[in-house]
Amino acid sequence: MAIEGPLRELALTDVFQLLDLSRKTGTLTITPEDGRSRPALVRFDRGAVVAAELGHAHERLGHLLRRAGKVTEAQIEAAHLAQKYAPGRGLGAILVEQGAVSADEVRRQLKFQIQEIVFELIQWKDGYFRFEEGTVTANGNVPVRVSTESLLMEAARRVDEWSTLETKIPHMGVIPVFVMDSPDGPTLDLHPKEWEVLAEIDGTRTLKEIAQTLGRADFDVAKIAYGLVATGVADIREEPAERVLTPTAGGLDRPLRDALGEAQLALADGAADRARRVLDELARAHPDRPEVYTLLAEAQRRLGRWGEAMISLGRAAALDPLAGPVHYQMGFAAAHTGDLHRAREAWDTYLRLDDAGDAPRRQRAARARDAADALLSVMGEEGQ
Numbered sequence: 537m538a539i540e541g542p543l544r545e546l547a548l549t550d551v552f553q554l555l556d557l558s559r560k561t562g563t564l565t566i567t568p569e570d571g572r573s574r575p576a577l578v579r580f581d582r583g584a585v586v587a588a589e590l591g592h593a594h595e596r597l598g599h600l601l602r603r604a605g606k607v608t609e610a611q612i613e614a615a616h617l618a619q620k621y622a623p624g625r626g627l628g629a630i631l632v633e634q635g636a637v638s639a640d641e642v643r644r645q646l647k648f649q650i651q652e653i654v655f656e657l658i659q660w661k662d663g664y665f666r667f668e669e670g671t672v673t674a675n676g677n678v679p680v681r682v683s684t685e686s687l688l689m690e691a692a693r694r695v696d697e698w699s700t701l702e703t704k705i706p707h708m709g710v711i712p713v714f715v716m717d718s719p720d721g722p723t724l725d726l727h728p729k730e731w732e733v734l735a736e737i738d739g740t741r742t743l744k745e746i747a748q749t750l751g752r753a754d755f756d757v758a759k760i761a762y763g764l765v766a767t768g769v770a771d772i773r774e775e776p777a778e779r780v781l782t783p784t785a786g787g788l789d790r791p792l793r794d795a796l797g798e799a800q801l802a803l804a805d806g807a808a809d810r811a812r813r814v815l816d817e818l819a820r821a822h823p824d825r826p827e828v829y830t831l832l833a834e835a836q837r838r839l840g841r842w843g844e845a846m847i848s849l850g851r852a853a854a855l856d857p858l859a860g861p862v863h864y865q866m867g868f869a870a871a872h873t874g875d876l877h878r879a880r881e882a883w884d885t886y887l888r889l890d891d892a893g894d895a896p897r898r899q900r901a902a903r904a905r906d907a908a909d910a911l912l913s914v915m916g917e918e919g920q
Contacts (some may be wrong), residue, residue: 540666557686559583562669569662579672585682585724588653598805600645602753611636613806646680704765705758708744710772712737733760744796808838826855842872860889880908
């Protein structure tokens with residue numbers, strides 16, 4: 537018999553406790569109230585949590601292992617290639633089989649993913665849950681098992697601490713902004729983890745995106761951000777209006793920036809084709825967003841689709857003509873397609889724009905433009 541009902545009547549913490557105490561085995565499906573986002577899945581085995589899926593978070597294993605320094609980009613790419621010939625096999629299991637990483641390390645990262653997903657789900661107040669009993673498997677990955685009781689205890693601790701954090705960090709969707717930029721300001725005395733978060737602050741990404749990039753727990757990043765804000769090193773601002781839910785292909789609605797973050801994580805994991813599919817969908821739904829085309833061009837570049845990258849960069853430049861990095865990348869894309877005239881023009885445009893914060897890139901653009909000039913001159917002499 538299925539157990540189901542609205543979250544307004546029975547909180548997920550109560551549902552988890554019920555499944556734990558009754559040692560249930562099966563799958564818990566949690567659907568957001570709007571019914572448009574992808575449902576979350578939590579799999580139980582005799583009351584313990586053995587897997588959790590929320591959006592594409594379960595596909596981040598490669599990114600987490602690489603951030604932890606346990607695998608290389610080449611090993612991730614080799615594992616993704618092997619996955620194509622072994623449908624149903626998890627990335628972690630393949631990496632272990634290839635000797636790239638230990639099963640214990642994969643298990644540790646899988647537990648981390650389960651914990652973060654469960655902690656996020658427990659905060660949901662609206663929606664609908666349904667638990668169906670049935671056999672669960674390791675989903676082709678290294679088997680993992682997390683005590684439901686420990687998850688709930690940690691969740692309770694975080695809820696208590698959030699009452700303090702929320703005075704400055706109301707939620708993970710806020711955008712941190714670095715404000716201590718005076719040359720006469722005090723020398724920052726930060727711990728390595730604090731420096732790590734500070735280095736990711738660019739005034740455009742949310743705390744959640746920074747946590748995903750770093751492969752760290754949302755709660756840990758929020759605590760560090762709280763300290764940075766409290767000491768005046770950083771400030772926070774709410775998300776701009778365009779970051780509300782927007783329609784995408786396939787009938788799903790999700791935040792544009794979350795979808796871009798999903799594509800960025802796919803690129804970080806070496807899954808350029810998956811990133812391209814996500815970005816193709818976004819481009820159809822958001823034809824007026826230059827950042828979508830810029831990231832799409834990056835995915836196409838990694839796949840060696842230089843002609844397609846040229847088209848995407850051209851659209852990005854048309855939407856934001858003053859975006860220097862777009863012209864910079866367009867130069868190389870044009871060079872790869874053999875259009876040296878357009879490459880030279882793109883680099884020249886980039887050098888005329890203000891990008892003083894990246895001197896090495898300006899130097900490379902100048903060298904590339906001069907090289908194109910030299911080659912075009914020689915080709916002209918040869919009548920080419």
